[in-house]
Amino acid sequence: MSDVDAIVVGSGAGGLSAALRLRQLGASVLLLEAMPSFGGYMNPFTRNGYTFDTGVHYLGKLGPGGSFRQLLELLELDQAVQFAEINPHGFDRYLFPDFELQICKGRQLYRERLQALFPEEKKAVQAYFNVIERLLSAFSDPHGPPKTFFDRIRYIFRHPVLMKYHRATYQKLLDGITRNPRLLAALSAHCGNSGLPPSQASAFVCLMLLDHYMEGAFYPKGGSGALRDAFVDALTRKKAVLRNRMPVTAIARKQGRFVVSTANGDTFSAKTVISNADPLIAFRQIIDPDIIPRAAKKKIARMRPSAGAFYAFIGTSLDLAAAGMTDANIIHFAHHDVDRCFASISARGAADPFAYFFITSPSLKDPHGRHAPDGQHCLEIISGLGNDHAFKPWAGIASRKRGDAYNRLKEETGLHLIRSAERYIPGLSRNLDFVEFATPLSNAYWVNSFEGGNFGPDQTPDQFGPGRFLDCTTGIEGLFIAGAGAISGGVLSCMASGVWAAQQAVELLNRLEGRKGDKP
């Protein structure tokens, strides 16, 4: 049984960041990943010369001084991966039946664009941006995050916006701003990035998601795999031990050490553990129930997973530029009522057109990135499916063993999604050089997300902040959480949580050993 300072379970954005920060701070690290490849949702896959991303389509805060860039600098990865900026004049094209809204770089420019589109709603648009300003000033409070109970009270009094909206859904926030259905649709359009409709999504999460791209939207040159590879190369150089095909089945505590066991029968011990597994899996299936404190048990018992997605991964020889597609993402809504678009995703029969979907093309975002054979393109079309989706009966059955009925339903749904997308890419279904579909069951298999959820625990108001594992602690000394279960879903938040978890683990190691290490 080998012994290290820290074991990291899982190699998603949170796990890789945690492992790298731990090594930077001098801790010995063993990272155990269940799958053959590292990266979780940052792990791409290649078929017939086409390379597809699964969970990284665009990233924000990468301009000079942006928080993503600062994090890359801290992790010494800023030179290892380059980013292509997606059209700053419109990186997201939201298409409603009677209007198109393009989200652009720059908060002021975006506000002016909305005011030009809705001249009768200038004040409402201004009010919306005022809320964002107030929220951002709360999050960047110069007094820093509150530490004590009284600090927290003072912090809330300094920022009444937190009190007003911390339990609010995004819809509730919007209802206080406008009743105009078209403006409501426009302001709700980016909600899909939270995985929820406005009536369920946390107001804070939706505002943060909009702000995330206000300094521009970027795509890693070489795709999500380039970002993942930058981490793996740095970890290898820093002599972290990375082991793949190591599904962790148990985390227990014996004589002051954590004992981590894998499905292969290996056992490792460490002074600290950072779990990058979905907390619903970690707490319900992996961590010894005897060491889980009552508060964490209660939180986990209440916790609901996010919904998964249906994907169509496509290789095509169609000239996408000639068909009118650019590097911008296309997001389709069948009506102004964004909630209804999401609801019809869950309830739709196989023949109904998809009311909401997202189209993106790695080969258009990064034309020199070799995402497709010469002269060809790759496309990803994604739609949510809701938690009660039609593929659920096959959950728990191993991939490729789900049988003909599952495959037929997947094929039927996928071809239907492609036909729905043809309104933007005419002729697509006649030009499928390669196609593969994936369901939430695929996500459950490939990243071990609970029921195939996209963003860890659902991003509702009660599962933001204290309803998640915001400060990465679990109540079990030495066991930390990194990834979508901590701050929120999204690569930046997951990386930030990995760094934060690692720094706390090193502080603890230093305390435990009375050892003088790098001050985190």
Ligand SMILES: Cc1cc2nc3c(=O)[nH]c(=O)nc-3n(C[C@H](O)[C@H](O)[C@H](O)COP(=O)(O)OP(=O)(O)OC[C@H]3O[C@@H](n4cnc5c(N)ncnc54)[C@H](O)[C@@H]3O)c2cc1C
């Ligand atoms: C369809 C979709 C689109 C998205 N688009 C974007 C986007 O454009 N921009 C953005 O910023 N974010 C996007 N996201 C969200 C983002 O990809 C995720 O929130 C983030 O990558 C999750 O990182 P994580 O640290 O939680 O780890 P995950 O990616 O969830 O990885 C967890 C890792 O832990 C491993 N693991 C789990 N259990 C065990 C175990 N028992 N033993 C060993 N290993 C284990 C898994 O195999 C996996 O490798 C998207 C997500 C989805 C699903």
